[in-house]
Structures are given as structure tokens and as C-alpha cells.
Amino acid sequence: MRKLINKLLIKFGLLITKAPAVLADKELTTSDSLPAELTEKVKMTASTSTPDNELFKIFSADTNVHKWHHYFDLYSRHFERFRDRPIRMLEIGVFRGGSLRMWKEYFHPDSTIVGIDVDQSCAAHEIADRNVFVRIGSQADPNFLSEVTGEFGPFDIILDDGSHKTHHQIISFGALFKTALKDGGCYMVEDVHTNYWIKHVDSPETFIELAKQMVDMLHEPYFDRKETQFRHQHSEALSELEVTYLSANLSGITFHDSIVVFDKEQRFLPKSELR
Numbered sequence: 630m631r632k633l634i635n636k637l638l639i640k641f642g643l644l645i646t647k648a649p650a651v652l653a654d655k656e657l658t659t660s661d662s663l664p665a666e667l668t669e670k671v672k673m674t675a676s677t678s679t680p681d682n683e684l685f686k687i688f689s690a691d692t693n694v695h696k697w698h699h700y701f702d703l704y705s706r707h708f709e710r711f712r713d714r715p716i717r718m719l720e721i722g723v724f725r726g727g728s729l730r731m732w733k734e735y736f737h738p739d740s741t742i743v744g745i746d747v748d749q750s751c752a753a754h755e756i757a758d759r760n761v762f763v764r765i766g767s768q769a770d771p772n773f774l775s776e777v778t779g780e781f782g783p784f785d786i787i788l789d790d791g792s793h794k795t796h797h798q799i800i801s802f803g804a805l806f807k808t809a810l811k812d813g814g815c816y817m818v819e820d821v822h823t824n825y826w827i828k829h830v831d832s833p834e835t836f837i838e839l840a841k842q843m844v845d846m847l848h849e850p851y852f853d854r855k856e857t858q859f860r861h862q863h864s865e866a867l868s869e870l871e872v873t874y875l876s877a878n879l880s881g882i883t884f885h886d887s888i889v890v891f892d893k894e895q896r897f898l899p900k901s902e903l904r
């Protein structure tokens with residue numbers, strides 16, 4: 630019934646979203662190029678175990694934090710390398726403050742953890758004497774984001790767990806990646822399954838669709854070029870190349886269930902060598 634209402638609303642232009650109508654159906658398109666054994670339906674079962682890592686233990690010892698269980702292994706995989714030194718982390722979305730306390734416990738004790746939220750009541754979750762700060766404003770307001778960056782940044786880690794609206798995810802990434810994230814830093818957007826839920830889609834392209842485009846940007850240096858142009862000490866070897874800022878500063882994108890991770894690192898001209 631809801632699908633039908635969504636379809637009708639889209640048909641008559643009554644939904645604010647300009648999302649492709651397919652989102653209303655939530656149907657998967659699978660390419661015919663894939664063998665049937667990879668696209669046939671199989672059972673997905675419930676897990677009986679809980680994550681076995683330190684962060685999950687910290688999560689379980691506190692309250693007022695809302696996270697999906699399968700995120701804990703992913704957090705450990707992407708954040709472990711930041712634990713040996715004081716870092717600066719920005720989390721978009723404070724809610725009841727539990728996640729700020731969790732990050733404070735997990736990272737080096739001298740780390741600065743900053744949360745932002747539109748909800749005024751979240752200010753109560755600041756613990757200034759432990760370097761846990763909260764600022765009130767919208768993740769969709771680039772001026773506010775730049776003020777927060779000026780006060781606390783640049784950050785080693787930025788985690789978007791805010792409104793989960795697609796246009797907010799897009800604005801925040803656009804406003805923060807270049808100026809607010811350090812070289813070597815990590816930008817994580819979680820709960821991107823909401824990009825497949827019609828009430829969160831309020832932009833012509835979803836955040837996931839933009840992230841897929843960025844996979845092409847990673848490979849921009851190779852567009853219209855041949856391998857010998859990258860070959861070490863070859864007469865045709867390029868010495869420089871003009872690419873987009875993202876291509877020159879994004880070392881990797883990792884897609885997981887509901888989480889996309891962007892690793893920021895200055896990239897150099899790719900070099901190949903035939904020995």
C-alpha cells in the first residue's frame with residue numbers, strides 16, 4: 630500500500646524528492662552479465678553472536694548510544710590505526726551523547742571529540758573538562774561547519790551519523806572533506822541504507838550514487854591514457870597530470886553494508902615498472 634502511495638505521489642510530483650522512482654519500489658536491478666548462481670535468492674539468517682572487540686565492550690558498558698551491531702567490526706577496521714595518539718574527531722549527530730562518550734573511551738585519552746547536532750538539548754552532553762565538546766547547528770549549514778572546523782579542526786576522523794537525509798550527507802561531505810579533514814584522515818558516512826528509504830531521499834542524486842561516481846574519480850588519472858605513460862623511466866612517461874581535487878586526495882573508498890568510508894591522502898602520479 631505504501632509503495633503504491635509513494636508511486637502515486639511521485640507520479641503527480643507531490644513528493645519533495647526528485648529521487649528516481651525506482652526507490653519507491655526498492656527493487657534490485659541485477660545485470661544479466663552476472664551468472665544466475667550469483668543472483669539467485671538465498672536465505673539470510675539471524676546471527677546468534679555479538680561483536681568480539683573492545684569497542685563493543687565499551688558500547689555495552691554505557692547507555693544512550695544507538696549503533697548497529699555490524700558497525701563495530703567496521704569501526705575497528707577503519708579506526709584502529711588512530712588509537713595510538715591524541716586525535717580530533719567530529720561526529721555529526723549527538724542524540725543522547727552516548728556515542729561521544731564511547732569515542733572518548735576508545736581513542737587516546739588526550740583526544741578531542743566534537744559532536745554537532747541541531748537539537749539544543751544535546752548541548753548538555755558536553756564534558757568540556759574531558760575534551761568532549763558539543764556545538765549546536767545544522768550539518769546542512771556550511772557556515773556553521775566552517776566555524777566548528779575553525780574552532781576544533783582539522784579532524785582526523787569525521788563520522789556522519791546525523792539526519793541521514795541524502796542532501797545533508799552530500800552538503801556535509803562537500804563542506805568538510807577538503808578543509809576540515811586532515812591528510813591521512815578518514816571520512817565515514819553511516820546508515821547509508823537510508824538512501825534506499827524514500828523518506829530520507831531529498832536530493833536528485835543520493836549520497837550512495839555520488840560515492841559510486843567517486844569510484845570513477847579514483848581512476849581519473851587513467852582516462853584517455855595508456856600504460857606506457859605511467860611506466861617508470863619510459864620516454865613517454867608523464868611527469869605531471871591535471872585531475873580533480875578529489876582524485877588527487879582520495880586514496881580509497883570502501884563500501885560496506887550501510888557504511889561508506891573515504892580515506893584522504895595526497896596521491897602522486899601512478900607509476901608502473903617493468904622489470
Ligand SMILES: C[S@@+](CC[C@H](N)C(=O)[O-])C[C@H]1O[C@@H](n2cnc3c(N)ncnc32)[C@H](O)[C@@H]1O
Pocket residue numbers: 693694695696720721722723724725726727728745746747748766767768769790791792797
Ligand atoms: C542517529 S542520531 C545520532 C546518534 C548518535 N551518534 C549515537 O550513536 O547514539 C541522529 C541525530 O542527528 C541529529 N540531526 C538531525 N538533523 C540534523 C542536522 N541537520 N544537523 C545536525 N544534526 C542533525 C538529530 O537531532 C539526532 O540527535
